[in-house]
Amino acid sequence: MxxxxxxxxxxxxxxxxxxxxxxxxLEYPFTIFVDGKEVITLLCSPRSLKYLAVGFLYSEGFIEGYSAIEDVQIDEIKGRAYIRLNAKGIFNKKLQEKRTIASSGAKGTMFYDMLDSLxxxxxxxxxxxxxxxxxxxxxxxxxxxxxxxxxxxxxxxxxxxxxxxxxxxxxxxxxxxxxxxxxxxxxxxxxxxxxxxxxxxxxxxxxxxxxxxxxxxxxxxxxxxxxxxxxxxxxxxxxxxxxxxxxxxxxxxxxxxxxx
Amino acid sequence: MxxxxxxxxxxxxxxxxxxxxxxxxLEYPFTIFVDGKEVITLLCSPRSLKYLAVGFLYSEGFIEGYSAIEDVQIDEIKGRAYIRLNAKGIFNKKLQEKRTIASSGAKGTMFYDMLDSLxxxxxxxxxxxxxxxxxxxxxxxxxxxxxxxxxxxxxxxxxxxxxxxxxxxxxxxxxxxxxxxxxxxxxxxxxxxxxxxxxxxxxxxxxxxxxxxxxxxxxxxxxxxxxxxxxxxxxxxxxxxxxxxxxxxxxxxxxxxxxx
Structure with a gap:
């Protein structure tokens, strides 16, 4: 791309x-879904998107190793990663509750809605x-x-x-x-x-x-x-x-x- | 400071x-509380902290104008802003639900806990x-x-x-x-x-x-x-x-x- x-x-x-x-x-909105749930939209360069998704999940503590990932699908056109974790994935409610807000105007897939609202x-x-x-x-x-x-x-x-x-x-x-x-x-x-x-x-x-x-x-x-x-x-x-x-x-x- | x-x-x-x-x-962890609730820890330079807190709340859609703010207290030693909104403040559950995650290792006031964990x-x-x-x-x-x-x-x-x-x-x-x-x-x-x-x-x-x-x-x-x-x-x-x-x-x- x-x-x-x-x-x-x-x-x-x-x-x-x-x-x-x-x-x-190019600035490319890239939304990561984990087990069907929208996690974040990163604004990034559209290369090595699989690695970006994996690295992000590791850095943020969603996974403790690559073996926690069952499957990664990247949709370049829509700018989405669909990730399925297995039992080793620690994606859970508790982690979600601890989340901080991004100092960012880009709210998930609402990015384009926001452009409209402006x-x-x-x-x-x-x-x-x-x-x-x-x-x-x-x-x-x-x-x-x-x-x-x-x-x-x-x-x-x-x-x-x-x-x-x-x-x-x-x-x-x-x-x-x-x-x-x-x-x-x-x-x-x-x-x-x-x-x-x-x-x-x-x-x-x-x-x-x-x-x-x-x-x-x-x-x-x-x-x-x-x-x-x-x-x-x-x-x-x-x-x-x-x-x-x-x-x-x-x-x-x-x-x-x-x-x- | x-x-x-x-x-x-x-x-x-x-x-x-x-x-x-x-x-x-200097990199300074600065935690913003709104109506008693922890919202985010920004990693920033410790100057104009009141303006940073106000600007952040506006940029993120918590307030639509300065008149929504009842009171701002800054604790420079602890690195905290305590903000009280009045009826015009739109800080609410709905907004919280829409939040994205920061691409950041710094999880709120857990920052120093994290250093410990490392x-x-x-x-x-x-x-x-x-x-x-x-x-x-x-x-x-x-x-x-x-x-x-x-x-x-x-x-x-x-x-x-x-x-x-x-x-x-x-x-x-x-x-x-x-x-x-x-x-x-x-x-x-x-x-x-x-x-x-x-x-x-x-x-x-x-x-x-x-x-x-x-x-x-x-x-x-x-x-x-x-x-x-x-x-x-x-x-x-x-x-x-x-x-x-x-x-x-x-x-x-x-x-x-x-x-x-």
Whole structure:
């Protein structure tokens, strides 16, 4: 199965802008069923899916060895693993009760339902942000990343208006950093419709969903997006901008949100 | 609260090796309780914890606005948030039932119990790996990362013996990539006691736990570890090696596992 997806994007390099074909990594929802019961949807790359299912069940304590597995069936089209355990499998009610929640917007096979439910957030009036402001914001953002320079071990996230960073947070987890700035905006009752989110890390569908739920129209990262993030951004008319580095950036969606 | 922790580590640079003080990003277990019920333990950086809790509850659909929150208490020492919702909070049985499992080794406040349960995996006979072999393995590993070079959007993970990469996987998720190689080793009944794990991404406690459960003694990354990963590696006598880049690497634990 393909691990990538191609999109026509708008590539900026200094004063040049061109529509070019770009390669984006595929994000693939993969739902694991154990003895007929839905356990989780992992957002992954669609390769070695059997090993992913087996490794996941081991890491999570569902099995203590491969001999606990009676049968594994992978349905690549539907993105599903059907696993049957034998008597050695320890999948049971007790384990289920101990489960924690994923810091994730993707709730099992409801993933696509969720995309539907976000349709109401479709952007009707795009922001009109000058490209040079985005470059400047990212420069300031990079300079702010103190903890990163000390340790190389964190992600940063910011909420900005056209000219300034308003909230800035760092965390060892991408999702946490984003939840921190969004949580603060919520607590301080800030309207985010005219704000921009800046991210240091990759933009997966989960990251995009968090921003969209708060009605953010522009998501900017110095890293790569995934295919599902690009797909969603296009469906919802969100401006998704990646690889903002020096004079360069890639615009994946809602090209008209930018001013040149 | 401090965001970092200092450790004396063994720093290699070409032919030089020195014990130096190094700064590692703090990994902090933070448990959120809603109306007295434990919801999740996030592994995070201990700053803006109130905003993290609020942002998380919003992103996960527990609340639809800040007005749903009656009260937030943060206990920094214990690493806990106690949140009370009012009638607008939608925390209820139905939502709980829909929860997915975290691809995480950290099960709520059982985190430290888990560390205890891993005591049996403490390494008694460390491997004796020549440092130059680790450099060579990382060079090969970097060359293998085809999808990364195409998209910049994935993590890689490998299982190796002293000289060769045996399994190699890439995935948009660090955890998935590791689960894939470990799952394959399990399915193919490979003994991992004398194997090395190579990672492109950061080593959090969750990543280390996955490796330790399969009795791996040496974990190598081209990125940074977190404090909890270093702590665990030292407790369990696992060799944890980070920032393997060119002639350089940092050895965080079990220095005697390496041969110079």
């Amino acid at each position: 393909e691990q990538i997806k191609k999109y026509n994007i708008l590539k900026i390099d200094g004063g040049n802008k061109n529509i070019v074909e770009d390669i984006v990594v 349709k109401s957030k479709k952007v009707k009036e795009p922001l009109n942000i000058p490209v040079y402001e985005i470059k400047k914001l990212m420069e300031t953002f990079n300079k702010n990343s103190e903890l990163f320079y000390k340790t190389g071990g964190v992600h940063a996230c910011a909420i900005c208006n056209n000219n300034n960073i308003i909230y800035f947070e760092e965390d060892i987890g991408r999702h946490n950093a984003l939840d921190k700035v969004l949580g603060r905006a919520l607590a301080e009752d800030m309207d985010l419709k005219d704000k921009i989110v800046l991210l240091s890390g990759r933009v997966s569908s989960e990251m995009l969903v968090k921003a969209v739920k708060r009605e953010i129209k522009v998501v900017v990262s110095r890293s790569a997006p995934t295919s599902l993030a690009v797909h969603m951004a296009r469906e919802l008319n969100i401006a998704l901008i990646g690889f903002v580095r020096g004079e360069k950036m890639n615009i994946y969606s809602s090209f008209s949100s930018l001013k040149f | 401090e965001q970092i922790k200092k450790y004396n580590i063994l720093k290699i640079d070409g032919g030089n090796k020195n014990i130096v003080e190094d700064i590692v990003v 005591k049996s995996k403490k390494v008694k006979e460390p491997l004796n790996i020549p440092v130059y072999e680790i450099k060579k393995l990382m060079e090969t590993f970097n060359k293998n990362s085809e999808l990364f070079y195409k998209t910049g959007g994935v993590h890689a993970c490998a299982i190796c013996n002293n000289n060769n990469i045996i399994y190699f996987e890439e995935d948009i998720g660090r955890h998935n990539a590791l689960d894939k190689v470990l799952g394959r080793a399990l399915a193919e009944d490979m003994d991992l006691k004398d194997k090395i794990v190579l990672l492109s991404g950061r080593v959090s406690s969750e990543m280390l736990v996955k490796a330790v459960k399969r009795e791996i003694k040496v974990v190598v990354s081209r990125s940074a570890p977190t404090s909890l990963a270093v702590h665990m590696a030292r407790e369990l006598n696992i060799a944890l090696i980070g920032f393997v880049r060119g002639e350089k690497m940092n050895i965080y634990s079990s220095f005697s596992s390496l041969k110079f």
